[in-house]
Amino acid sequence: MSTEILPLLVFSPLLGMLLLLFVNKQQERLIKAIGVVATLPALVLSLFLFMKERSGVDLDIYNVVWKWFGFGNFDKLNPNLFAVNFELGIDGFSLVMLLLTSILATLSAVAANYIKKEWKGYFFLFFLLEIGMLGVFTAENLILFFLFFEITLIPMFFLIGKWGYVDRERAAFSFLLYNGLGSAVLLIVIMVLFAKTGTSNIEVLQQIVSQGGVTLVANISPELKYGLLIALIIAFGVKLPIFPLHTWMLRVHVQAPPAIVMLHAGVLLKIGAFGLIRFGMGIFPGEFKELSIYIVLLGIINLLYGAFLALIQKDFKMVLAYSSISHMGIVLMGLGARNEAGVQGAIFQVVSHGLIAALLFFLVGLLYERVKTSQIYDIGGLAKSMPITAGFLLAGGMASLGLPGMSGFISEAMAFLGLFKEEPILAAIASVGLIITAVYVLRAVLAITYGDTRGAAIKKLVDIHSYEWAPVLVLVGLIVLIGVFPSILAEPLDETMKTLLGIGG
Template identity: 65%
Template structure:
């Protein structure tokens, strides 16, 4: 049974899809209930895996491998040669990402009570998106990873284009165009590796590319290795996104419905970081060492560019979009430091920003639903008309700017500590972005919560209420727990980070 748990975890949202497909599209109440319930099995499975890992420090028993596709009859030489198997596996890093995905999927489904039309199609696409995201983090070969990666694009395109705001179609096509280019680049990398090495198994690739082995069909020159690494950087850099490949993301953050942005900012952007760490650093460690400073420079550019642009925005969604670009710069800074503190900080930042961004975009959705706007100059006095929402909004801003005792502080501290150890001048320049983060967040939040009260719509009855408390309280609790007790993440990550450091010779 344990070998099929990962398969159940990844594909259990299909149960929800089938049940939703069987009921009337007009049955709003049951469609929303099934949409939420469809995410629960994956959530329970992921928490079980975390509990099992905490007790045994081993997840190898859950790995599954089934013969799937064979491209040549070479099994007498090597049973894995030119074969693509159905392979799922999980380690500490992917476990954390799976839990993040499962938690945010459930909370996004709860937040989707705001959706006003065509609930049947919406929840089917939302659950399909969850399958793709869970599959990305558990796939154990590059072909399966690519398939799940592509699965995430299809529902996102329709979720943005159908249920988004005024310029939703443009945002959807921009999303598809940029991510499609990234997918094409990634596919070329996978094809070259498969043709040259004869396998797409991630562990086998890591071993062969770093140690060497008999499965190497055709030698890969150093020049080709650098070319493949740069292609991986471009493919996942679009997803992260790295400046200047970021413009599509701004439109998605502004035009997509808030529950979808919760998943986009909280999980989908993090696939970029996951890919850079898992494949860039994992498969090409020697080559990655030589471009680490370049990656750190890109991180500082992201951090400062996003912070400066966020400082001058009047649309709160754009403030948060540029904030995401800035915070992804911290991920690059941590990766580029190429030491244990920095890499751990980068992964912490992936999780921390996922939770904080989901919290703030959920609150933006609630606020927009009440006031019909998120344009900062049109909003003021929320502290009087919506005191609870205002309090949570300020708490989210404090977490995002790195208040001690919250997850943002831990991740930023470790990432910068890693970079200060290797590149102190670059780290000092990047630290300016931390100051700017406080400026743009406090400017936006305080101008909306205080100021003139005449422009504020609604009364106390419009404050956050009912089931809307669930996403806020869960996300804020997790942000504080990680900030106060970071070992909840660092313990599962220990083995993964040790493997990365061993690969790069750290």
């Protein structure tokens, strides 16, 4: 049974797609129920794996290797040469990302209540997107990773373009163009590695490329290694995103429906960080170390650029969009530090920002449904008409600026601690970004909650509905849990950290 858990987890949304085929599109209540319930198997299985890991079970027992296809006939030389297997597996890092994905998928399905048309098509694409996201974090070879990576692009394009806001089509095509170019670069890297080594298995590639293992095909020159790493940084830099490859993301965050932005900001952007860590640091550790100073500089640019631009925005969605760019800069800075505190802080930031961004974008969607605007100064005085929502918004804002006791604090503290150890001058410069973050978050959140009320409609708003409680309570609870008990994340990541930094066994 253990070898079947990962395939069941990854492809469990197929059950929802199958059920939708037998439901009339007019049965909206039933479709909504299926939309939420069909995300639960992946959540339950992710929690099961997390509890097993916490109890000391070796995650390798859940790995899956099935013969898939190959190129040529090399049985006499090496049967695994140019063979591509269907391989799924998890370590502590991918387990954490799986759990984040499954939690946000369920909460996003609840938030989809704001969708007003064509529920059946919406959830069909939603389930396909979930399969792609789950597959990305479990794929054990680069070709399978790329296939799951591409699966996420197709449903996202339609979910933005059909169910988004006024300028949704432009946002969808911008998303597809930038991410398509990033995918093309990634495919080139994968094909070169496959051609040079005869394998796409990630663990074998790490042995061959990073540890100087033997390849039966062709040696990889130092120059080629640097070129491939730079190409990976570009490919995943589009997804993260890294300045100046970020403009598409701003449109998506503003124009996509809130439920989809929750997944986009919470999970899909994190695929960029996951790829940089798993493949950039994992396959090219020496070259990554040599380029680490440039990665730190890119992170500082992201942090300061995003913070400064967030400071002058009048639309709260744009504030959050630029905030995402800024916070991803902290991820790059932590990775560039190349020490335990920095890398662990970067991974914590990936998870923390996923939860915080999902919470804030859910609250933006909640407000937009009521007032049809996200302009900061048009929704002032929220604390008077919607005190509960205002309270959660304040909590999300405090988490975003790094209030102690919340996940944002511990992730930023570790990332900066790691950077101060390696590059104290650059870390001091980057610290300015934290000050600006506090300013733009407080400016926006306080203007919304306690600012001047500009319309009678604001005074008559209905506070949080029953179905809106679950997402905010779960997300706030997890943000506080990680902030108070960071070991809940640190312990599963222990072996991953040892592998990435080359310490221990």
